[in-house]
Amino acid sequence: xxxxxxxxxxxxxxxxxxxxxxxxxxxxxxxxxxxxxxxxxxxxxxxxxxxxxxxxxxxxxxxxxxxxxxxxxxxxxxxxxxxxxxxxxxxxxxxxxxxxxxxxxxxxxxxxxxxxxxxxxxxxxxxxxxxxxxxxxxxxxxxxxxxxxxxxxxxxxxxxxxxxxxxxxxxxxxxxxxxxxxxxxxxxxxxxxxxxxxxxxxxxxxxxxxxxxxxxxxxxxxxxxxxxxxxxxxxxxxxxxxxxxxxxxxxxxxxxxxxxxxxxxxxxxxxxxxxxxxxxxxxxxxxxxxxxxxxxxxxxxxxxxxxxxxxxxxxxxxxxxxxxxxxxxxxxxxxxxxxxxxxxxxxxxxxxxxxxxxxxxxxxxxxxxxxxxxxxxxxxx
Numbered sequence: 001x002x003x004x005x006x007x008x009x010x011x012x013x014x015x016x017x018x019x020x021x022x023x024x025x026x027x028x029x030x031x032x033x034x035x036x037x038x039x040x041x042x043x044x045x046x047x048x049x050x051x052x053x054x055x056x057x058x059x060x061x062x063x064x065x066x067x068x069x070x071x072x073x074x075x076x077x078x079x080x081x082x083x084x085x086x087x088x089x090x091x092x093x094x095x096x097x098x099x100x101x102x103x104x105x106x107x108x109x110x111x112x113x114x115x116x117x118x119x120x121x122x123x124x125x126x127x128x129x130x131x132x133x134x135x136x137x138x139x140x141x142x143x144x145x146x147x148x149x150x151x152x153x154x155x156x157x158x159x160x161x162x163x164x165x166x167x168x169x170x171x172x173x174x175x176x177x178x179x180x181x182x183x184x185x186x187x188x189x190x191x192x193x194x195x196x197x198x199x200x201x202x203x204x205x206x207x208x209x210x211x212x213x214x215x216x217x218x219x220x221x222x223x224x225x226x227x228x229x230x231x232x233x234x235x236x237x238x239x240x241x242x243x244x245x246x247x248x249x250x251x252x253x254x255x256x257x258x259x260x261x262x263x264x265x266x267x268x269x270x271x272x273x274x275x276x277x278x279x280x281x282x283x284x285x286x287x288x289x290x291x292x293x294x295x296x297x298x299x300x301x302x303x304x305x306x307x308x309x310x311x312x313x314x315x316x317x318x319x320x321x322x323x324x325x326x327x328x329x330x331x332x333x334x335x336x337x338x339x340x341x342x343x344x345x346x347x348x349x350x351x352x353x354x355x356x357x358x359x360x361x362x363x364x365x366x367x368x369x370x371x372x373x374x375x376x377x378x379x380x381x
Contacts, residue, residue, distance in 0.1 A: 020055055020059045021055075021059045021060075021062035021063045021066065022063070022066070023063075024049065024053055024055060024059060024060060024062075024063035025062075025063040025064075025066040025067055027053075028043065028063060028064075028067055029067060029070075029072065032067075032072055032073075032083055032351055037083045038083065038351075039083055039084070039348060039351070040082060040083060040084075041082065041083050042079070042080045042081065042082050042083075043064070043073060043080065043081045043082070043083070045080060046060050046061065046064070049063075049064075064081055068081075071084065072084070094123065094124070094125075095119075095122070095124040095125070095151045095152065095343060095346055096124070096125045096126075096127065096148070096149060096150050096151050097115075097119055097124055097125065097126050097127070097150060097151065097152055097153070097154060097339065097342060097343075098126075098127045098129070098142075098145030098146070098148065098150035098152070098153045098154070098177075099112070099115055099126055099127065099128050099129070099145075099153075099154045099155075100129050100130070100131065100138070100141055100142060100145065100153065100154070100155045100156060100157070101128070101129075101130050101131075101156050102130065102131060102132065102133045102156055102158075103130050103132055103133065104128075104130055106313070106315045106316075107313060107315060107331060108156070108331075110331035110332045110335070111156075111182060111183070111331045111332070111334055111335040112128070112335060113332055113335065114331065114332040114333060114334060114335025114336035114337075114338075114339070115154060115335040115336065115338065115339045116335075117332075117335075117336055118335070118336045118337075118339035118340050118343070119339050119343075122343055124339075124343065127145055127148045127150055129141035129142075129144060129145055133158070135158040135161075138157055138158060142155070142175070146175070146176070146177070150177060151177060151178075151346055152177050152178040152179070152180070152342045152343075152345065152346055153175065153177055153178070153179045153180070153342075154179075154180055154182055154335075154338050154339060154342060155172060155179055155180070155181055155182065155184070156181070156182045156183055156184060157172060157181070157184055158230075159184055159186075159230055160228055160229065160230055160233065161228065165186060166186055166192075169181075169186055169193075169194075169195050172195075173194065173195060173196075178196075178342060178345045178346060179195075179196065180196045180197065180198065180338050180341055180342045180345070180355075181195050181196065181197035181198075181199075181338075182197070182198055182199070182334060182335065182338045183198075183199050183200060183230065183231070183334060184197060184199065184230060185197045185199050185356070185358075193356070194354070195356070196341065196345070196354050196355055196356065197338075197355075197356055197357070198334050198337045198338040198341065198355070198357045198359070199334070199357070199358050199359070200231075200329035200330060200331075200334060200358070200359055200360075200361055201358040201359060201360045201361065202231050202234035202235050202238065202312075202329070202361070203234045203235075203237050203238035203241070204238060204358075204360045204361070205235070205238065205312065205327040205329065205360065205361035206223075206234070206235040206236070206237075206238030206239045206242070206282060206312065206327070207238040207239070207241055207242040208327070208360070208361075208363060209239075209242075209282045209310045209312070209327050209363060210238075210239055210242035210243060210246070210248075210282060211242055211246065212310070212363055212369070212371075213280045213282070213308060213310060213369065214242075214246055214248065216280075216308065216369060216370060216371055218279050218280035218308060219248050219249065219279075220248070220249055220251060220276065220277055220278045220279050220280070221243070221248060221251070221278065221279075221280045221281065221282065222251045222253075222254065222272070222273050222276055222278035222280070222281040222282070223235070223236065223239045223251075223253045223254070223281065223282050223283075223284075224253075224254045224255075224269050224273075224281055224282070224283045224284065224288060224289075224292065225253060225254065225255045225256075225284050226255070226256060226257060226261055226284060226285065226288060227255050227256065227257045228257065229284075231284070231312075231313075232284055235282075235284050235312055236253060239253075239282060251276040251278055252272065252276065254268075254269050254272045254273075256268075256269070261287065261288050261291060262291065263291060263294065263295065265291075266288070266291035266292050266294065266295040267295050269288075269292055269295070270292060270295045270296060270299060270301075273307065278307075279306075279307065279308065280307065280308040280309070280310075280369070281307065281308075281309055281310075282310050282311075282312065282327075283309060283310070283311050283312065284311075284312040284313070285311060285312050285313035285315065286311045286312075286313050286314065286315050286316045286317045286320070286324060286326065287316065288311075289309050289310075289311035289317070289320065289324050289368075290311075290316070290320040290321070290324070292309065293309065293320055293321055293322055293324075293368070294321070297321070303322045303368050304322070304367065304368050304369055304370030305370070308368065308369045308370050309322075309324060309325070309368040309369065310324070310325045310326065310327065310363070310368070310369055311324040311325070311326045311327070311368075312326065312327045313326065313327070313328075313329065314326035314327065314328035314329070314364055317364070317366065318366065320368070322367050322368045323366035323367050323368065324366055324368045325363065325364065325365050325366045325367075325368050325369035325371065326363070326364050326366070327361050327362075327363055327364075328361055328362055328363070328364045329359075329361040330359045330361065330362075333359060334359065337357060337359075341355045341357075
């Protein structure tokens with residue numbers, strides 16, 4: 001064994017000592033980042049590494065020392081070498097998280113509560129910005145959050161009506177801090193979606209609502225939507241797939257913009273339902289379903305006897321004149337999980353796998369669908 005430049009050299013290393021120990025270190029590092037060895041896992045022993053690589057003990061030790069100096073692993077006397085991933089420059093408990101929401105009125109207050117609960121549990125702080133569904137304000141809000149020196153971003157951006165939502169997603173993923181999307185993903189790309197996100201599975205929620213109404217005896221099930229909504233697109237897709245899989249009659253989908261949904265427009269929606277001879281409807285969202293109830297009452301129709309309704313969102317469904325059965329996305333859980341994932345990414349860096357999570361909404365049964373009165377035999381025509 002000789003000394004060269006202050007480092008031990010094994011004669012079998014043939015003068016290529018740096019390349020060899022770095023090769024071993026690179027392979028181990030790659031395995032850690034790929035998840036072969038996760039946080040807390042023990043690395044192979046020195047003897048095992050010597051056997052698998054064919055290199056000397058000194059080369060193997062130099063490789064492990066390299067990883068230890070980087071904070072990727074630590075040696076524990078008598079136990080071995082373990083993955084620790086101590087690579088954060090800021091303690092996790094002091095993380096400063098930026099949150100961008102469309103607004104803080106309906107739906108997102110409970111998402112924000114979930115975010116706050118996760119961040120508070122870890123001692124992290126929160127910076128909030130809202131853009132009031134105006135895509136032109138999004139970048140300004142994000143810039144302000146970055147100027148506040150946030151460590152990571154939880155974003156609910158606009159993807160609808162964009163020429164290329166994928167380009168927008170790539171811009172967001174390229175921001176100088178980690179980004180996790182809430183209630184947004186590139187659904188149509190399938191495995192081509194490389195964003196990290198936590199979403200309600202709105203397709204599944206709509207699909208389950210149609211199947212539920214069908215089990216109650218309904219075959220002519222309509223869909224009423226408000227337009228220009230990320231959620232609305234997914235609800236429509238899930239509804240259409242359920243109608244197809246159940247081989248139910250296709251009924252034209254009624255759409256109106258949010259601003260147009262008022263008493264007069266609810267009358268138009270009811271006209272469309274009666275023309276289609278629909279006995280049940282999935283309505284996005286609670287406000288629209290409540291307006292439809294009023295239109296039905298004025299026309300002498302009973303809910304649920306003459307028209308069964310399921311609303312989507314479950315924000316104000318329980319205070320409707322006839323309390324609405326509703327599809328309830330897991331808003332609080334969405335916020336909490338997204339915050340936890342972002343904190344995990346800040347703690348583990350590139351070693352953290354990309355999370356793409358969809359949570360299936362549940363159906364909260366109330367009076368408007370008629371389930372508490374049993375199946376409707378007249379609906380199966």
